[in-house]
Amino acid sequence: MDFKYLVIGLCLILGGFLLFKEWRRANKxxxxxxxxxxxxxVICFALFIFPVTYQVERPERPHELNFLSTGAIKDTVKNLKGRLLTTDAGLFQSLKMPKLGLIADLPYFLKSEPEINHLNIYGYGLTTDELSALQGYQLNFHPSARPKGLISASWNPRLKSSETLSVQGIYNQEGDLPVKILLQGLGESLDSLTINAKGENTFSLKGRPKQTGRAVYHLIALQGKDTLAKEPVPVAVQPALPLKILLLAAHPDFEYKFLKNWLFEKQYPVIFRSRISKDKYSTDFLNTENINVNRINSTLLNKIDLLVIDEGELEALSAAELASIRTAVDSGLGLLLRITGVKATTAISRGFDRYESPELKNKTLTVQLPEQERLFGPLPFEQALFLRTATTDQPVLTEKTGKVLVSSRIHGMGKVTATVVPTTYNWLLNGQKEDYADFWSALLNRTARKAAATELWNIDPVIPVFRQRINITVDQDAAEKVPLIISNGLRLSPLQNIALPFQWQVSTWATKPGWNELNLNGKTAFFYVYREQDWKEQRNIAKLKATAAFVKGQKSTINPLETNILMKKQVSIWWFFFPFLLAVTFLWYETKML
Known part of the structure; x- marks a missing residue:
């Protein structure tokens, strides 16, 4: 017999018995x-066992889904109604919400649920690849607060041995205590700074790697003795190709002498020619073979990567020699011009406008790199000559007040750089070898002829993570030739870009953390794969920006259908407990007290 009917029968018997006894009682x-x-x-006792239920209508969106991404906060999502899903196993374990489901992949899940057309995204959002699979869905984004710490950083991961490693980024400071940002590697500290202000603070650190090959530096955030963050900064340093440099001097001076010796120590092939009289020259050949440099012609200049010349020697050259220099610069030669006077004497130097600033007299000269805000050691002389830059010029080095000392411009396929700094060897005399090296390295790297690269490649995303998909893009000269791409011993099949036939793209997976080998047409290169815990804040910021931009740019034309469903609701047993308590209390009191 059904338990329900058995209980009802027993309650009826109990009720009949109690009513019969009350009716037959002598006291009426x-x-x-x-x-x-x-x-x-009796009735309330029966309702304790079988509560009263009733039906209500509730609106529901069967086509809507709540998706919790990394960074979702429990207090924000605990009262959400409807389906809750996430792909983050760590978030799934930390929230411990019974109605939260864990799925392997959001786009794959949506393929199995074609009726879903509306997604509410909570947390830091999705990556660009995940968002591309959500075209046609209506999205609402509920972002979490911006993460704190190292939220952004960029650096030059592939550089020459003569170049400087520059790390720039943003640190989001929330506490009151100062934070020290440190660039460290190979057992030494390259640079550091301290952040005191709350909010997002930009920083810039630099250092010159002393080794060639691959190395992993670290960007460290310290607060007192506590390490708040330690992020890897992988760098591949390639030996600098020896630039062939020709120095032409109107007369020998200490500036040329120290520059010639410094270039020789750095293993640069150098030809130095100084004028003795009209047609007589003194020549030095360092790290290179002897050739005839009495006449400057196209044959000579085609073998040179950089020509360094002062205005006095430039004025002494013949018209044919000047024409050869202009043609060579148009073909890619780098020209470094030392300007010594207010008035230009040749057509080549006339392109740089200069002026005098007498208010700087009786002061030392302090040079700085504008992009790094780095001050060099003071030079012990008055500097009154400066350059006035045009819209086609790019300042390379400035005086600490912002007046331009070195300026560069594109001329055909080459570059022309002008400097008004008369002497820099004082840095060497004062033991400031790093300042001297940084000054001339900046001029050489900015001006010299660039080697033609037959292939260029890049990795997307910029921070590839272990076990995630990466895209490799290759640009090469031969558009009709399929590039040979081998990653970690596995040959990949690239796809040619229809619009850009010289560009090829291939997708693969990051199969191991750390340095990965990439072989491109027989040339070996390396790229770094990060661990899942590396640069989390930066990747979260990237997802925040990508998701917000994607949601803002989408067309909200899909309206989720809203339907009413019937639900059973239970009447609280407290509504029956209090009448039951009053009834039995009255029966006891009436029997014992009245």
Whole structure:
């Protein structure tokens, strides 16, 4: 027999028995109240076992889904109604919400649920690849607060041995205590700074790697003795190709002498020619073979990567020699011009406008790199000559007040750089070898002829993570030739870009953290794959920006359908407990006290 009917039968028997006993009782006073109290007690007792339920209509969106991405906060999502899903196993374990489901991949799940057309995204959002699979869905983004710490950083991961490693980024400071940002590698500290202000603070650190090959530096955030963050900064340093440099001097001076010796120590092939008289020259050949440099012609200049010349020697050259220099610069030669006077004497130097600033007299000269805000050691002389830059010029080095000392411009396929700094060897005399090296390295790297690269490649995303998909893009000269791409011993099949036939793209997976080998047409290169815990804040910021931009740019034309469903709701047993308590209390009191 069904338990429900058995209980009802027993309650009816109990109720009949109590009513019969109350009716037959000798004391007939308050009979009606006793009968009513007995009936209420039995009925409430029965409703304890079988609560009363009723049906209500509730609006529901069967086509809507709540997706929790990394960074979702429990207090924000605990009261959400409808389906809750996430692909973050760590978030799934930390929230511990019974109604939260864990799925392997959001786009794959949506393929199996074609009726879903509306997604509410909570947390830091999705990556660009994940968002590309959500075209056609209506999205609402509820972002979490911006993460704190190292939220952005960029650096030059592939550089020459003569170049400087520059790390720039943003640190989001929330506490009151100062934070020290440190660039460290190979057992030494390259640079550091301290952040005191709250909010997002930009920083710039630099250092010159002393080794060639691959190395992993670290960007460290310290607060007192606590390490708040330690992020890897992988760098591949390639030996600098020896630039072939020709120095032409109107007369020998200490500036040329120290520059010639410094270039020789750095293993640069150098030809130095200084004028003795009209057609007589003194020549030095360092790290290179002897050739005839009495006449400057196209044959000579085609073998040179950089020509360094002062205005006095430039004025002394013949018209044919000047024409050869202009043609060579148009073909890619780098020209470094030392300007010594206010008035230009040749057509080549006339392109740089210069002026005098007498208010700087009787002061030392302090040079700085504008992009790094780095001050060099002071030079012990008055500097009154400066350059006035045009829209086609790019300042390379400035005086600490912002007046331009070195300026560069593109001329055909080459570059022309002008400097008004008369002497820099004082840095060497004062033991400031790094300042001297940084000054001339900046001029050489900015001006010299660039080697033609037959292939260029890049990795997307910029921070590839272990076990995630990466895209490799290759640009090469031969558009009709399929590039040979081998990653970690596995040959990949690239796809040619229809619009850009010289560009090829291939997708693969990051199969191991650390340095990975990439072989491109027989040339070996390396790229770094980060661990899942590396640069989390920066990747979260990237997802925040990508998701917000994607949601803002989408067309909200899909309206989720809203339907009403019937739900059963249970009446609280407290509504029956209090009448039951009053009824039995009255029966006891009436029997014992009245």
């Amino acid at each position: 006073a308050r009979r009606a109240l006793r009968l009513l109290a007995s009936s209420i007690a």
